[in-house]
Amino acid sequence: xxxxxxxxxxxxxxxxxxxxxxxxxxxxxxxxxxxxxxxxxxxxxxxxxxxxxxxxxxxxxxxxxxxxxxxxxxxxxxxxxxxxxxxxxxxxxxxxxxxxxxxxxxxxxxxxxxxxxxxxxxxxxxxxxxxxxxxxxxxxxxxxxxxxxxxxxxxxxxxxxxxxxxxxxxxxxxxxxxxxxxxxxxxxxxxxxxxxxxxxxxxxxxxxxxxxxxxxxxxxxxxxxxxxxxxxxxxxxxxxxxxxxxxxxxxxxxxxxxxxxxxxxxxxxxxxxxxxxxxxxxxxxxxxxxxxxxxxxxxxxxxxxxxxxxxxxxxxxxxxxxxxxxxxxxxxxxxxxxxxxxxxxxxxxxxxxxxxxxxxxxxxxxxxxxxxxxxxxxxxxxxxxxxxxxxxxxxxxxxxxxxxxxxxxxxxxxxxxxxxxxxxxxxxxxxxxxxxxxxxxx
Amino acid sequence: xxxxxxxxxxxxxxxxxxxxxxxxxxxxxxxxxxxxxxxxxxxxxxxxxxxxxxxxxxxxxxxxxxxxxxxxxxxxxxxxxxxxxxxxxxxxxxxxxxxxxxxxxxxxxxxxxxxxxxxxxxxxxxxxxxxxxxxxxxxxxxxxxxxxxxxxxxxxxxxxxxxxxxxxxxxxxxxxxxxxxxxxxxxxxxxxxxxxxxxxxxxxxxxxxxxxxxxxxxxxxxxxxxxxxxxxxxxxxxxxxxxxx
Numbered sequence: 001x002x003x004x005x006x007x008x009x010x011x012x013x014x015x016x017x018x019x020x021x022x023x024x025x026x027x028x029x030x031x032x033x034x035x036x037x038x039x040x041x042x043x044x045x046x047x048x049x050x051x052x053x054x055x056x057x058x059x060x061x062x063x064x065x066x067x068x069x070x071x072x073x074x075x076x077x078x079x080x081x082x083x084x085x086x087x088x089x090x091x092x093x094x095x096x097x098x099x100x101x102x103x104x105x106x107x108x109x110x111x112x113x114x115x116x117x118x119x120x121x122x123x124x125x126x127x128x129x130x131x132x133x134x135x136x137x138x139x140x141x142x143x144x145x146x147x148x149x150x151x152x153x154x155x156x157x158x159x160x161x162x163x164x165x166x167x168x169x170x171x172x173x174x175x176x177x178x179x180x181x182x183x184x185x186x187x188x189x190x191x192x193x194x195x196x197x198x199x200x201x202x203x204x205x206x207x208x209x210x211x212x213x214x215x216x217x218x219x220x221x222x223x224x225x226x227x228x229x230x231x232x233x234x235x236x237x238x239x240x241x242x243x244x245x246x247x248x249x250x251x252x253x254x255x256x257x258x259x260x261x262x263x264x265x266x267x268x269x270x271x272x273x274x275x276x277x278x279x280x281x282x283x284x285x286x287x288x289x290x291x292x293x294x295x296x297x298x299x300x301x302x303x304x305x306x307x308x309x310x311x312x313x314x315x316x317x318x319x320x321x322x323x324x325x326x327x328x329x330x331x332x333x334x335x336x337x338x339x340x341x342x343x344x345x346x347x348x349x350x351x352x353x354x355x356x357x358x359x360x361x362x363x364x365x366x367x368x369x370x371x372x373x374x375x376x377x378x379x380x381x382x383x384x385x386x387x388x389x390x391x392x393x394x395x396x397x398x399x400x401x402x403x404x405x406x407x408x409x410x411x412x413x414x415x416x417x418x419x420x421x422x423x424x425x426x427x428x429x430x431x432x433x434x435x436x437x438x439x440x441x442x
Numbered sequence: 443x444x445x446x447x448x449x450x451x452x453x454x455x456x457x458x459x460x461x462x463x464x465x466x467x468x469x470x471x472x473x474x475x476x477x478x479x480x481x482x483x484x485x486x487x488x489x490x491x492x493x494x495x496x497x498x499x500x501x502x503x504x505x506x507x508x509x510x511x512x513x514x515x516x517x518x519x520x521x522x523x524x525x526x527x528x529x530x531x532x533x534x535x536x537x538x539x540x541x542x543x544x545x546x547x548x549x550x551x552x553x554x555x556x557x558x559x560x561x562x563x564x565x566x567x568x569x570x571x572x573x574x575x576x577x578x579x580x581x582x583x584x585x586x587x588x589x590x591x592x593x594x595x596x597x598x599x600x601x602x603x604x605x606x607x608x609x610x611x612x613x614x615x616x617x618x619x620x621x622x623x624x625x626x627x628x629x630x631x632x633x634x635x636x637x638x639x640x641x642x643x644x645x646x647x648x649x650x651x652x653x654x655x656x657x658x659x660x661x662x663x664x665x666x667x668x669x670x671x672x673x674x675x676x677x678x679x680x681x682x683x684x685x686x687x
Binding site: 045049050053054075076086091094100105107108110113136152249250252292319326327329331363378381 | 447448449450502570571572593596603608610611612613614615616627628630631635638640642643644645646647648649650651652654655658661
């Protein structure tokens with residue numbers, strides 16, 4: 001079905017693939033598990049035409065899908081054959097409502113209005129987005145955006161679907177649902193992941209890794225073990241009491257405004273707390289309140305019993321956002337790290353801990369490596385508390401544990417937001433869950 | 443580029459069909475450049491702003507106003523200093539601070555910029571992107587041009603959103619005792635992000651099939667109740683400014 005042999009190097013001469021060959025069968029469900037920077041996103045972009053596209057680079061070779069070389073076709077003409085769900089959802093969302101976002105590619109397929117409506121309704125239902133139909137895409141949570149991207153590709157229904165880290169940011173129930181959808185889907189599915197998830201089991205026919213000249217057999221990763229020091233009883237204590245948080249959906253009148261109540265939340269320096277909850281339950285919104293980027297409607301956030309203003313919170317709680325690119329702006333890794341005001345020695349140490357290269361250009365980093373840089377920056381800032389907002393997505397377990405251990409080892413209290421059900425078993429910590437608009441300890 | 447300015451509401455302007463809204467926007471923008479008196483400048487500035495308050499409420503309209511106030515302040519502070527020819531109004535130690543002509547110039551710029559901004563915000567806050575595209579197409583604009591126009595209209599609000607994200611992110615990195623935001627890195631970061639967005643947006647459009655169809659079908663917009671009255675009001679409200687021109 002898909003038979004490719006390609007070589008690609010970026011405009012700056014950096015070669016990513018050199019005679020990379022692979023084949024995927026008709027209707028096959030393939031899972032490619034490989035670490036950040038191994039070329040997963042680059043491969044996905046090459047196949048759909050986003051690369052070289054407007055970004056430049058040299059592409060040689062072919063990718064035959066049912067006998068047609070898709071690489072020789074303009075990107076717009078490939079959409080019936082091959083489509084992708086981008087890892088970075090924000091770069092793909094272009095319109096002002098969920099329905100419009102799904103409708104755009106269907107219009108470009110030349111479908112009649114009735115057929116478009118039928119496909120949109122079906123896709124919205126398939127990914128539980130019916131109530132968000134008229135909502136602005138900028139008001140969706142990370143997981144909801146991911147579901148929207150999935151809804152788009154399944155509405156278009158190309159013969160080959162490429163899902164680039166599409167299980168990330170989805171709650172466990174949605175991951176299971178996506179696995180079921182993949183299993184039942186008639187077309188070919190190629191999914192990319194940085195690590196194997198429990199929900200992958202049974203959804204795929206074949207699992208492979210990325211080698212120098214093609215896919216290689218996948219060797220399962222063993223889950224790393226972490227030995228945490230117990231939290232110091234005299235360590236700083238971050239607490240939230242009777243927090244009421246509201247978020248307004250400005251773009252839709254038929255959607256109830258979001259509300260979250262936090263009767264009591266406490267985290268100590270050196271302690272790890274794991275926060276679970278469905279997509280859109282308010283985990284990121286709570287994080288933004290704790291780090292002072294959003295104002296609560298009621299209640300108090302305190303440090304050792306002293307109430308914290310928004311400004312104080314920003315200097316107390318580091319917030320590592322879901323999308324690392326939202327926090328990275330400077331040209332190189334070194335520029336980003338120097339912007340923290342840390343000493344040259346501290347920067348060298350952080351580069352070594354997080355396996356980063358000072359001269360690396362931020363815009364050329366993979367999503368996963370960008371997350372490591374994000375972790376390194378806040379590690380240098382030495383805030384007493386940190387929130388990892390789905391830091392584990394797009395990172396192998398080893399890298400995630402490396403980052404978590406660096407923070408905990410320096411005595412910082414860590415709140416880990418995750419959808420990965422394996423994380424509580426490899427990173428022991430107090431479990432908290434947001435359910436029904438309320439946070440409670442498990 | 444997923445910033446949406448649309449705010450759900452049921453004000454009279456929300457209920458307007460997008461076609462008279464587009465014409466009204468155009469008229470406000472054009473008439474703002476035709477004002478020749480102090481009263482005219484004030485009216486061109488205030489009328490669309492008043493409509494904005496009525497359409498989206500005090501909180502949202504005030505937020506829009508706040509975004510432009512720093513720019514107005516810069517104009518007030520610096521334009522008279524550059525336009526120092528003419529009748530002196532304020533002097534300090536023989537140095538002409540502002541002239542009548544300088545004040546007139548700054549008032550004219552602020553009036554035009556304000557009128558244009560309020561009129562565009564009025565459109566973007568009360569009409570969805572797809573409505574704007576359909577409206578433009580109703581005026582026989584080709585689909586590609588209508589899509590490009592709607593994206594350009596959203597590009598500035600999107601940059602605003604991006605800038606607030608950058609500022610939020612920068613604020614998380616501020617050291618103890620430091621105040622304010624590092625302005626230059628923020629603007630550099632915004633510029634880089636804006637430039638990077640161009641190939642990303644183009645690639646995203648193409649991956650979704652933009653350019654496949656030689657001609658996109660034009661779906662007619664049904665006429666709402668009171669359509670003629672909406673046209674009349676959409677034209678009369680901005681044209682009324684000509685009375686105080």
